[in-house]
Amino acid sequence: MQLIDGKAVADQIKQEIAAEVAEIKKNGGKTPHLAVIIVGHDGGSETYVASKVKACEQCGFKSTRLSFESDITEEQLLEQIKMLNEDPDVDGFIVQLPLPKHISEQKVIEAIDYHKDVDGFHPINVGRTSIGLPAFVSATPAGIMELLKRYNIETSGKHCVVIGRSNIVGKPVASLMMQKAFPGDATVTVCHSRTKNLKEITLQADIIIAALGSPKFLTADMVKDGAVIIDVGTTRVPSTQTKSGFKLTGDVDFENVAPKCSFITPVPGGVGPMTICSLMKNTLLAGKKAIYK
Numbered sequence: 001m002q003l004i005d006g007k008a009v010a011d012q013i014k015q016e017i018a019a020e021v022a023e024i025k026k027n028g029g030k031t032p033h034l035a036v037i038i039v040g041h042d043g044g045s046e047t048y049v050a051s052k053v054k055a056c057e058q059c060g061f062k063s064t065r066l067s068f069e070s071d072i073t074e075e076q077l078l079e080q081i082k083m084l085n086e087d088p089d090v091d092g093f094i095v096q097l098p099l100p101k102h103i104s105e106q107k108v109i110e111a112i113d114y115h116k117d118v119d120g121f122h123p124i125n126v127g128r129t130s131i132g133l134p135a136f137v138s139a140t141p142a143g144i145m146e147l148l149k150r151y152n153i154e155t156s157g158k159h160c161v162v163i164g165r166s167n168i169v170g171k172p173v174a175s176l177m178m179q180k181a182f183p184g185d186a187t188v189t190v191c192h193s194r195t196k197n198l199k200e201i202t203l204q205a206d207i208i209i210a211a212l213g214s215p216k217f218l219t220a221d222m223v224k225d226g227a228v229i230i231d232v233g234t235t236r237v238p239s240t241q242t243k244s245g246f247k248l249t250g251d252v253d254f255e256n257v258a259p260k261c262s263f264i265t266p267v268p269g270g271v272g273p274m275t276i277c278s279l280m281k282n283t284l285l286a287g288k289k290a291i292y293k
C-alpha cells in the first residue's frame with residue numbers, strides 16, 4: 001500500500017507557483033490577486049479561508065479578505081460581487097460556502113463573472129469542463145486529478161466508482177474521469193444515497209472516489225484488493241484528543257481499508273491540501289489570462 005501524500009504534492013506545487021510568480025514580478029508583470037468573501041462565522045469556513053489567505057502568501061499573491069456578518073442581505077452581497085467583477089486589480093475571487101439560508105447560493109454563483117470564477121462553480125466553467133474546453137476546473141476535482149497524475153496511477157479503462165453527486169465534487173470529478181485524457185479514460189459509475197446494492201458496485205471498482213460526507217462510510221468489506229482509494233470526506237467530528245475539540249474525519253474507514261489498497265489518500269493530508277493548491281493554480285491562470293483573454 002502506498003500513501004498518497006497530498007500535503008507534500010501541494011507544497012511542491014505551491015513552490016512551483018511561487019517561482020513562476022517571482023519571475024512574473026521580475027519581468028514587471030502583475031501580481032496575481034485573489035479576493036475571498038466570507039459571510040458569518042462558520043468555524044469550518046473561517047479555517048478554510050485562513051488557509052487560502054496563507055496559501056496566497058506562500059505563492060506570492062496579493063489577497064483580500066472581505067468579511068460580512070450573516071445578516072447581510074442577498075442584494076448587498078450581490079452588490080459586493082459586482083464590485084469585484086468590475087475591479088481590474090482583482091484577477092479572481094470566491095464566495096466561501098455555505099451561505100446563510102436567506103441567500104441563494106446559486107444566484108451568488110451565477111453573479112460571479114466567469115472570467116474571475118476561480119472556484120469553477122459558474123455554469124459556464126462547469127459546462128466547458130464537461131465538454132473538455134479550457135475552463136476553471138473546480139478545485140477539489142482538479143486536485144484529485146493532479147494527485148492521480150503525479151503518482152502516475154493508471155486510469156485508462158479502469159472502473160472508477162464515485163460515491164456522491166454534489167455539484168462541487170461528485171459530478172465534476174465523474175466528468176473528468178471519463179474524459180479522453182490522462183488521467184481519465186475510465187469507465188465511471190456514480191453512486192449516491194438512492195443507489196441500490198452499493199457494495200456490489202464498489203467491489204467492482206479499481207478506483208473509488210468517496211465524496212459523500214459521511215465519516216468512515218466506506219468499509220473494508222466494500223473494497224476489492226488492490227483498489228485505489230481517494231477520500232474526499234472532511235467531516236469535523238468532536239474529539240477529546242485534539243486542542244481544537246474536533247478531528248477531521250474522512251469518508252473511508254482508513255485503518256481497515258488501507259491494508260487492502262494499492263494507493264490511498266489520508267485525511268487530513270490527502271485531498272484537502274490539494275484543493276487549496278488548485279485554487280492557487282486557478283488564480284495564477286486568471287492572473288496570466290491563460291484560460292480567457
Ligand code: GUN
Pocket residue numbers: 094095096097098119139140
Ligand atoms: N466550501 C467548501 N468548499 C468550498 C470551496 O471549494 N469553495 C467555496 N467557495 N466554498 C467552499
